[in-house]
Amino acid sequence: xxxxxxxxxxxxxxxxxxxxxxxxxxxxxxxxxxxxxxxxxxxxxxxxxxxxxxxxxxxxxxxxxxxxxxxxxxxxxxxxxxxxxxxxxxxxxxxxxxxxxxxxxxxxxxxxxxxxxxxxxxxxxxxxxxxxxxxxxxxxxxxxxxxxxxxxxxxxxxxxxxxxxxxxxxxxxxxxxxxxxxxxxxxxxxxxxxxxxxxxxxxxxxxxxxxxxxxx
Amino acid sequence: xxxxxxxxxxxxxxxxxxxxxxxxxxxxxxxxxxxxxxxxxxxxxxxxxxxxxxxxxxxxxxxxxxxxxxxxxxxxxxxxxxxxxxxxxxxxxxxxxxxxxxxxxxxxxxxxxxxxxxxxxxxxxxxxxxxxxxxxxxxxxxxxxxxxxxxxxxxxxxxxxxxxxxxxxxxxxxxxxxxxxxxxxxxxxxxxxxxxxxxxxxxxxxxxxxxxxxxxxxxxxxxxxxxxxxxxxxxxxxxxxxxxxxxxxxxxxxxxxxxxxxxxxxxxxxxxxxxxxxxxxxxxxxxxxxxxxxxxxxxxxxxxxxxxxxxxxxxxxxxxxxxxxxxxxxxxxxxxxxxxxxxxxxxxxxxxxxxxxxxxxxxxxxxxxxxxxxxxxxxxxxxxxxxxxxxxxxxxxxxxxxxxxxxxxxxxxxxxxxxxxxxxxxxxxxxxxxxxxxxxxxxxxxxxxxxxxxxxxxxxxxxxxxxxxxxxxxxxxxxxxxxxxxxxxxxxxxxxxxxxxxxxxxxxxxxxxxxxxxxxxxxxxxxxxxxxxxxxxxxxxxxxxxxxxxxxxxxx
Numbered sequence: 001x002x003x004x005x006x007x008x009x010x011x012x013x014x015x016x017x018x019x020x021x022x023x024x025x026x027x028x029x030x031x032x033x034x035x036x037x038x039x040x041x042x043x044x045x046x047x048x049x050x051x052x053x054x055x056x057x058x059x060x061x062x063x064x065x066x067x068x069x070x071x072x073x074x075x076x077x078x079x080x081x082x083x084x085x086x087x088x089x090x091x092x093x094x095x096x097x098x099x100x101x102x103x104x105x106x107x108x109x110x111x112x113x114x115x116x117x118x119x120x121x122x123x124x125x126x127x128x129x130x131x132x133x134x135x136x137x138x139x140x141x142x143x144x145x146x147x148x149x150x151x152x153x154x155x156x157x158x159x160x161x162x163x164x165x166x167x168x169x170x171x172x173x174x175x176x177x178x179x180x181x182x183x184x185x186x187x188x189x190x191x192x193x194x195x196x197x198x199x200x201x202x203x204x205x206x207x208x209x210x211x212x213x214x215x216x
Numbered sequence: 217x218x219x220x221x222x223x224x225x226x227x228x229x230x231x232x233x234x235x236x237x238x239x240x241x242x243x244x245x246x247x248x249x250x251x252x253x254x255x256x257x258x259x260x261x262x263x264x265x266x267x268x269x270x271x272x273x274x275x276x277x278x279x280x281x282x283x284x285x286x287x288x289x290x291x292x293x294x295x296x297x298x299x300x301x302x303x304x305x306x307x308x309x310x311x312x313x314x315x316x317x318x319x320x321x322x323x324x325x326x327x328x329x330x331x332x333x334x335x336x337x338x339x340x341x342x343x344x345x346x347x348x349x350x351x352x353x354x355x356x357x358x359x360x361x362x363x364x365x366x367x368x369x370x371x372x373x374x375x376x377x378x379x380x381x382x383x384x385x386x387x388x389x390x391x392x393x394x395x396x397x398x399x400x401x402x403x404x405x406x407x408x409x410x411x412x413x414x415x416x417x418x419x420x421x422x423x424x425x426x427x428x429x430x431x432x433x434x435x436x437x438x439x440x441x442x443x444x445x446x447x448x449x450x451x452x453x454x455x456x457x458x459x460x461x462x463x464x465x466x467x468x469x470x471x472x473x474x475x476x477x478x479x480x481x482x483x484x485x486x487x488x489x490x491x492x493x494x495x496x497x498x499x500x501x502x503x504x505x506x507x508x509x510x511x512x513x514x515x516x517x518x519x520x521x522x523x524x525x526x527x528x529x530x531x532x533x534x535x536x537x538x539x540x541x542x543x544x545x546x547x548x549x550x551x552x553x554x555x556x557x558x559x560x561x562x563x564x565x566x567x568x569x570x571x572x573x574x575x576x577x578x579x580x581x582x583x584x585x586x587x588x589x590x591x592x593x594x595x596x597x598x599x600x601x602x603x604x605x606x607x608x609x610x611x612x613x614x615x616x617x618x619x620x621x622x623x624x625x626x627x628x629x630x631x632x633x634x635x636x637x638x639x640x641x642x643x644x645x646x647x648x649x650x651x652x653x654x655x656x657x658x659x660x661x662x663x664x665x666x667x668x669x670x671x672x673x674x675x676x677x678x679x680x681x682x683x684x685x686x687x688x689x690x691x692x693x694x695x696x697x698x699x700x701x702x703x704x705x706x707x708x709x710x711x712x713x714x715x716x717x718x719x720x721x722x723x724x725x726x727x728x729x730x731x732x733x734x735x736x737x738x739x740x741x742x743x744x745x746x747x748x749x750x751x752x753x754x755x756x757x758x759x760x761x762x763x764x765x766x767x768x769x770x771x772x
Contacts, residue, residue: 006438010459013484014484014486016492017484017486017487017490018486018495020490020494021486021490021491021495022492025489025492133490137486137487137490138487206420
């Protein structure tokens with residue numbers, strides 16, 4: 001009975017890692033597509049997003065099965081409930097990566113590499129997502145808290161991008177549409193950063209049993 | 217064991233008790249039965265003789281006398297005339313009783329009546345008297361069952377004692393059997409001093425001990441061998457079970473993923489790395505197929521080979537081979553770039569030559585200009601040949617296995633010779649060339665060293681101002697020979713210093729054609745130095761000049 005439960009819990013963990021890997025892949029591909037203007041890669045992100053949605057359903061059913069069949073308590077319960085919350089954030093990350101790709105496919109983003117801030121922002125966001133999933137995999141409290149703090153970096157970069165875009169429009173109003181597209185993309189990156197923060201917060205909760213605000 | 221010994225002893229004892237009891241009861245009963253019959257007959261004969269002598273009043277003596285046999289006197293028609301136990305008149309007709317009937321007919325008759333309800337047995341003996349009446353004597357005793365029932369307390373007592381005794385004996389016996397077994401020296405079974413029955417077991421144990429020892433040793437050797445191989449190879453090896461848990465990971469693989477071997481054993485492979493390529497590899501291998509692909513960790517690329525471990529058709533696990541191909545890939549990239557660069561560099565002079573030739577061919581060139589045009593064609597062709605020669609040189613240096621004649625060379629003499637070949641070039645730019653230092657013998661390939669010095673000096677002259685100077689110096693130290701080529705020319709800006717040794721790298725791409733270099737000079741120098749295991753140091757300040765030092769190790 002107990003063994004079966006542990007087995008299921010392990011399965012949950014590997015599925016979570018797989019879903020995390022898919023998220024990383026989605027956002028990394030979206031970023032690459034943005035910087036290189038690679039439409040084909042952007043299209044691939046859409047299918048990755050579908051995989052992520054599928055994975056979310058799978059993990060959800062594992063979690064519910066675990067809760068119903070074994071009625072876990074304490075740490076086990078925390079692990080399962082935080083997994084349930086985390087997959088929502090992961091799924092949103094997938095969606096937003098897909099949104100970024102859709103903008104790339106529709107708009108003319110050739111000049112994106114001129115604006116280094118947005119590339120920095122993408123890199124910072126990828127780092128957040130990767131670290132938050134690493135924190136889950138290694139159950140690393142310190143790393144999770146570092147991710148939460150790192151969100152400020154992404155927020156500041158978003159302000160920088162905003163300033164860049166204002167300058168871009170001032171220089172030439174022709175750039176207006178392009179600038180707005182980039183603003184939207186960077187807003188998506190900023191949101192992804194927030195979701196990564198949420199994931200990290202759930203990691204903290206699953207380890208300590210306390211929410212981040214309570215801890216401080 | 218104790219229980220079973222106890223049980224069998226108990227069964228044996230109880231069976232003995234029961235059988236003995238039955239047998240004794242049977243024998244005793246039979247003797248008792250016969251004696252009862254005998255007694256009753258004697259009594260009847262005695263009473264009948266007395267009656268025949270004394271007559272009826274003899275019976276009255278028995279009346280109301282208990283503890284004696286029952287005497288019944290029956291008339292020849294069956295009517296009871298007298299009974300010393302009950303009133304004769306109330307008794308029924310006895311003519312049908314078997315013993316009476318027999319007595320009337322044969323003179324005597326006997327019968328035994330068993331009353332199950334009372335558990336008693338009644339013996340009858342009837343005898344016909346002289347007057348035709350019948351006398352019956354009967355006595356009642358307990359039946360055999362009741363008698364056995366009477367034994368029962370004694371039998372039970374004996375049984376209880378036997379059980380107790382059996383327990384004690386069984387205990388002692390087991391102890392005696394078990395004690396030596398518990399205290400056996402298993403390491404050396406033959407040294408034990410125990411009862412004989414154990415010796416075959418001990419012999420076998422000794423044999424098996426030897427077998428186990430030798431097999432264990434063999435296994436340990438195999439394991440050590442396996443470890444020695446896997447720990448020292450550069451390829452990473454990871455063995456997974458069918459659930460994806462890591463059963464084995466060698467040092468190289470642990471280094472690749474930057475983990476410690478102990479921490480990761482028995483964890484899921486995805487906690488090690490969750491890249492999509494790896495997931496796909498494991499999934500494919502779990503499905504029983506081979507998988508091979510390139511995947512990246514950070515800056516490095518690895519060749520990943522996932523191979524299923526099959527037991528007939530069921531996949532029992534997966535073996536992952538991970539090979540660092542970063543260098544191989546960068547070398548391949550460099551080769552590709554080199555080929556592209558060479559083609560490009562070859563094409564430029566050829567295009568010029570083709571252009572001039574075309575103009576001349578179509579007759580659009582005035583006769584007085586022809587010498588200038590041919591001059592240009594000549595120069596471009598010259599450059600082309602220089603370039604091809606350089607490419608050949610560098611390709612030869614790339615082939616590290618090529619056998620070239622090593623000999624003892626005086627580096628100073630060689631430098632003087634080489635510089636002499638460049639004096640006309642130096643004179644054109646009015647550059648002062650000087651060679652100095654110690655005579656230093658090194659072991660090397662003349663041709664390669666000559667090219668190296670030539671290229672160094674050629675660069676020092678080419679990238680120099682007019683009236684500049686170039687100093688070549690050879691110095692010997694106890695363990696090394698140092699060749700220095702210093703100029704006071706253009707110098708190399710800091711950001712380019714790390715890259716000038718790359719093939720076809722030019723600091724000023726737009727003016728490179730004027731100086732006529734091939735872009736391979738310093739690359740040849742670098743390769744030549746590497747060929748001789750020498751080190752190169754570059755010091756340069758833009759506008760002030762460049763000093764390149766080549767440090768050879770001595771006596772090699």
